Amino acid sequence: MDTVKRFMIDVVIENVLMAMYYSYQFLNGRFGKKILRQPYKLIWQIAVWSLFVYFFITKIMFPSIEWWQGIVDYMNYVIWG
Numbered sequence: 001m002d003t004v005k006r007f008m009i010d011v012v013i014e015n016v017l018m019a020m021y022y023s024y025q026f027l028n029g030r031f032g033k034k035i036l037r038q039p040y041k042l043i044w045q046i047a048v049w050s051l052f053v054y055f056f057i058t059k060i061m062f063p064s065i066e067w068w069q070g071i072v073d074y075m076n077y078v079i080w081g
Helices: 002-027 038-080
Strands: none
Touching: 002 038
């Protein structure tokens, strides 16, 4: 049973890594056998990476900073009264 579990974990890890690889290729303007030409590739990369950074900041960083601020406020309340 141990070898079956290990095999399944390896398959899942391999699939996740391949999905990450293809996602990175897509973000850089490579779509399988088709690759964008240089001026279009630059525009594509700027647009897609800008959207990626925008969503990362607004959907992940700001909520996590607000969550951490709540923890710090609670700790200050507990420590200082």
